[in-house]
Amino acid sequence: MASDTVASAVRSRPAALPVKTFLSELPLAVLAVAMLGGLVALYSGDTFTLNTLATALLFAGLSSAWNIIGGFGGQFSLAHSVFFAVGAYTTANLYLKAGLSPWFGLLPAAALAAAVACLLSWPVFRLRGPFFAIATMAFTEVALALGNYMEWLTGGTRGMSIPFRLGFGNMIFRDRLSYAMLMLGYTALCLLVVLAVNRSRLGYYLQAVRDNEQAARAAGISVLRVKLTGMAVSAALTGIGGGLFFMQVRVADPAALLSLFDFGVKFALIALIGGLGTIYGPILGALVVIPLEGWLRATLGGMLPGANLIVLSLCLILASLFMKQGIVGALSAGLRRIRR
Amino acid sequence: MTAPLLDVQGVSKRFGGLVAVNDVSFSVQKGDLVSIIGPNGAGKTTLFNLLTGQLVPSAGQVIFEGQDIGALSPNRRARLGLGRTFQISQTLTSLTVIENAMVGAFLHHRGLKAAARRAEEVLHLVGLSARAGVRAGILTLSERRRLEVARALALDPRIVLLDEVMAGLNPTEVGELVELVERLNAEGHTFLVIEHNLKVVRRFSRRVLVIERGAKLAEGTADEVLCDPRVIEAYVGRPRVRA
Amino acid sequence: MTDLANVIAVGILLGGIYALVSVGLNLIFGVIRIVNFAQGEFVMLGMYGTYAVYNLLHLDPYVAVLLVLPVLFVVGAVIQRLILAPLRTEPSMQIFATFGLLMLLENVVLAVTRGTAYSVPSPLAEVSVAILGAQIGLVRLLALVAATVVAVALGVFLKRSMLGRAIRAVAQDRNAARLVGIDVDRIYMLTFGIGTALAGLAGCLLTPIYSLSPQIGTNFILPAFAVVVLGGLGSVLGAYVGGFIVGLTESFAGYYLDPALKHAVLFAVFIAVLIVRPSGLLGQVGAEEVGLRGE
Numbered sequence: 001m002a003s004d005t006v007a008s009a010v011r012s013r014p015a016a017l018p019v020k021t022f023l024s025e026l027p028l029a030v031l032a033v034a035m036l037g038g039l040v041a042l043y044s045g046d047t048f049t050l051n052t053l054a055t056a057l058l059f060a061g062l063s064s065a066w067n068i069i070g071g072f073g074g075q076f077s078l079a080h081s082v083f084f085a086v087g088a089y090t091t092a093n094l095y096l097k098a099g100l101s102p103w104f105g106l107l108p109a110a111a112l113a114a115a116v117a118c119l120l121s122w123p124v125f126r127l128r129g130p131f132f133a134i135a136t137m138a139f140t141e142v143a144l145a146l147g148n149y150m151e152w153l154t155g156g157t158r159g160m161s162i163p164f165r166l167g168f169g170n171m172i173f174r175d176r177l178s179y180a181m182l183m184l185g186y187t188a189l190c191l192l193v194v195l196a197v198n199r200s201r202l203g204y205y206l207q208a209v210r211d212n213e214q215a216a217r218a219a220g221i222s223v224l225r226v227k228l229t230g231m232a233v234s235a236a237l238t239g240i241g242g243g244l245f246f247m248q249v250r251v252a253d254p255a256a257l258l259s260l261f262d263f264g265v266k267f268a269l270i271a272l273i274g275g276l277g278t279i280y281g282p283i284l285g286a287l288v289v290i291p292l293e294g295w296l297r298a299t300l301g302g303m304l305p306g307a308n309l310i311v312l313s314l315c316l317i318l319a320s321l322f323m324k325q326g327i328v329g330a331l332s333a334g335l336r337r338i339r340r
Numbered sequence: 341m342t343a344p345l346l347d348v349q350g351v352s353k354r355f356g357g358l359v360a361v362n363d364v365s366f367s368v369q370k371g372d373l374v375s376i377i378g379p380n381g382a383g384k385t386t387l388f389n390l391l392t393g394q395l396v397p398s399a400g401q402v403i404f405e406g407q408d409i410g411a412l413s414p415n416r417r418a419r420l421g422l423g424r425t426f427q428i429s430q431t432l433t434s435l436t437v438i439e440n441a442m443v444g445a446f447l448h449h450r451g452l453k454a455a456a457r458r459a460e461e462v463l464h465l466v467g468l469s470a471r472a473g474v475r476a477g478i479l480t481l482s483e484r485r486r487l488e489v490a491r492a493l494a495l496d497p498r499i500v501l502l503d504e505v506m507a508g509l510n511p512t513e514v515g516e517l518v519e520l521v522e523r524l525n526a527e528g529h530t531f532l533v534i535e536h537n538l539k540v541v542r543r544f545s546r547r548v549l550v551i552e553r554g555a556k557l558a559e560g561t562a563d564e565v566l567c568d569p570r571v572i573e574a575y576v577g578r579p580r581v582r583a
Numbered sequence: 584m585t586d587l588a589n590v591i592a593v594g595i596l597l598g599g600i601y602a603l604v605s606v607g608l609n610l611i612f613g614v615i616r617i618v619n620f621a622q623g624e625f626v627m628l629g630m631y632g633t634y635a636v637y638n639l640l641h642l643d644p645y646v647a648v649l650l651v652l653p654v655l656f657v658v659g660a661v662i663q664r665l666i667l668a669p670l671r672t673e674p675s676m677q678i679f680a681t682f683g684l685l686m687l688l689e690n691v692v693l694a695v696t697r698g699t700a701y702s703v704p705s706p707l708a709e710v711s712v713a714i715l716g717a718q719i720g721l722v723r724l725l726a727l728v729a730a731t732v733v734a735v736a737l738g739v740f741l742k743r744s745m746l747g748r749a750i751r752a753v754a755q756d757r758n759a760a761r762l763v764g765i766d767v768d769r770i771y772m773l774t775f776g777i778g779t780a781l782a783g784l785a786g787c788l789l790t791p792i793y794s795l796s797p798q799i800g801t802n803f804i805l806p807a808f809a810v811v812v813l814g815g816l817g818s819v820l821g822a823y824v825g826g827f828i829v830g831l832t833e834s835f836a837g838y839y840l841d842p843a844l845k846h847a848v849l850f851a852v853f854i855a856v857l858i859v860r861p862s863g864l865l866g867q868v869g870a871e872e873v874g875l876r877g878e
Contacts, residue, residue: 018438018472019456076678123854129674130618134808141805142847149843201446208432208443215430220418220447220495261686272679306690316683320676321669
């Protein structure tokens with residue numbers, strides 16, 4: 001066929017690949033992690049800032065994980081607090097009851113979170129947009145009820161605590177710098193996974209499903225399988241974050257871990273502000289939102305309880321109205337204008 | 341005679357009391373270019389939906405390459421080799437042109453590089469290479485139509501179903517797209533086309549099917565069909581007899 | 584036997600409350616096709632508004648309705664015009680915006696009230712009536728009656744009045760409605776206002792029953808969603824019936840299983856219904872848009 005001649009002519013051209021690959025994007029990712037590392041090093045003496053940085057890096061990772069299914073996949077999940085909690089309780093229970101080092105415990109945490117995610121979302125993936133969101137919100141509420149009920153697993157409403165026993169194997173450190181580096185490692189892991197997914201068939205299929213399910217099906221895509229896979233990867237990373245979080249704070253109750261305002265919605269909010277469906281958006285978003293929140297809590301928190309949440313919710317509304325491309329979107333639009 | 345690529349046998353579709361497609365039978369051979377014409381609302385797109393899987397037949401069979409695909413989902417059928425474009429362009433607007441094509445290419449070209457290469461090929465085939473990095477949302481209508489054809493071609497399809505792919509295009513654009521379809525057909529691609537533009541139908545179809553009120557009214561070459569008085573009556577109406 | 588009667592009574596009364604709370608959400612979704620995450624917060628605002636009116640003007644909650652309703656109508660209309668109308672073409676941003684509203688309203692009220700628990704006494708609060716062997720609180724019965732009256736009134740309004748017909752036209756086909764000269768944007772604004780006013784009405788009527796807290800909105804939004812999907816999706820009758828289905832399910836689950844798990848059971852049932860009968864129990868038009876009729 002003539003098109004074969006065309007095809008071979010195309011192939012024999014000097015091979016400038018028209019799309020970016022994982023390897024071609026890797027240097028930028030490494031640079032980003034290095035810069036974050038630089039930030040950590042810069043403030044390594046300042047405990048307070050290190051704390052904020054550690055939290056920001058944790059949320060950078062968690063939000064990046066959410067972004068896989070929420071941003072790239074377009075499925076607005078409010079159930080990620082559930083996967084977060086599953087990861088947290090798996091890691092904690094394996095450590096406390098089976099003596100398994102949290103470093104190893106993170107793996108079953110990830111696996112269990114992914115399994116729960118698939119089980120829960122399989123029946124509701126047929127729901128579109130806001131109805132999917134509400135169903136996932138319902139999961140969070142049900143999980144809270146179950147979590148309070150299953151005292152042997154979670155300590156019930158009194159909560160659960162991990163005794164302070166220093167040790168690398170226990171993932172319990174005395175200094176803030178170690179936690180900051182731990183969270184940096186988590187961000188790096190999430191960034192690499194996001195990059196790998198984005199530069200793969202799964203990434204393209206997720207975006208196709210987000211943009212137009214009918215067209216995706218006509219292209220041979222199994223929409224449900226793509227959504228489930230994206231959800232599983234996203235949940236696994238979120239579960240790891242949950243495990244890390246629990247080992248850092250060492251005391252939590254179901255209400256805290258499953259809080260929509262403190263975790264569930266925050267993952268989405270950070271992704272939106274940074275840039276939904278972009279690779280670096282959630283990281284930028286976390287670096288903006290978490291310090292801002294901390295500052296708000298410090299200055300206004302005394303006078304006005306919940307002031308940080310009021311500001312965050314205003315950010316959410318304003319961002320949805322005026323900044324839906326997020327910081328990354330605004331930056332690239334600005335760059336385009338400069339180039340002209 | 342070799343077995344047909346697509347064999348539609350007595351296919352019907354009922355929605356409650358409404359019969360949208362009524363006992364339609366026809367076949368398409370490999371390398372064919374068959375057009376389906378008929379008045380608005382005759383059931384042509386419904387027929388397409390039965391072939392590509394958006395709808396399941398109430399009766400009859402859809403045999404593709406010897407296999408009954410009537411119960412298969414749209415994505416299964418796409419994997420078997422049925423490519424399709426839609427009447428209302430369904431491009432993936434947030435992705436670039438080449439990414440759109442890659443979404444199709446990934447079906448049979450698993451790796452990123454392989455899919456990108458295949459996407460480049462099909463973009464070259466439809467003449468969109470120069471727009472490869474452009475976001476699909478800002479394309480012109482003609483370009484979006486060609487992009488959909490490219491995405492369908494990227495699936496390495498056995499047959500491509502085009503649903504009114506000329507609709508809304510100006511005469512120059514129509515000419516370009518007709519040339520493209522003719523060229524691809526000459527290279528061996530099989531097409532089943534719904535088309536309103538009778539000039540186009542005359543020009544490139546080897547066989548024409550006329551659907552009216554859900555049933556096959558006539559079948560033959562373009563000339564045969566377009567001179568058939570029943571077909572003329574279906575489109576234009578019975579001439580009034582002056583008393 | 585009286586145990587069962589009590590469970591059923593609780594279920595029906597709860598159902599009345601859920602029906603009352605959901606009717607506004609149902610209307611908004613049926614017409615504007617937007618899921619108002621903040622609907623529960625408007626119920627909460629209705630409750631706090633009633634408290635404010637009680638505090639300042641010493642009016643009984645059932646009278647305060649006359650003040651709270653118009654205020655919440657205006658608030659709703661303004662929110663629709665300023666925040667939701669610009670997002671008409673951005674369904675994913677609508678989720679962010681309405682959820683942001685949820686957070687905003689809840690936390691503003693929390694900040695203003697500083698977490699103090701309020702309650703609004705009503706002379707009727709202590710009265711209970713015996714019906715068929717079950718003891719029923721009068722205020723809950725009134726809520727049930729109100730739910731019925733509202734459902735009927737809304738149904739009549741939508742069927743008979745000019746505005747109601749315009750609203751139904753927009754719900755069926757907004758482009759066709761525009762073509763016959765209906766100002767669709769104005770209808771959206773009015774419908775949202777009516778929806779929030781109905782939520783406020785529910786809030787007023789619930790003040791004698793519940794003690795006020797800023798978080799009470801989230802208690803209602805999920806059952807309201809279950810009601811809308813199970814029975815409603817735009818149908819007033821469906822939302823009314825759905826309310827009772829949800830109320831009875833919750834009551835039976837709470838009594839025969841474990842009160843702590845009643846929401847879990849409710850949602851397990853809800854998900855099961857979705858799997859088995861994706862178009863909802865009463866199968867309404869518009870289910871495809873929600874995605875309930877899967878491809």
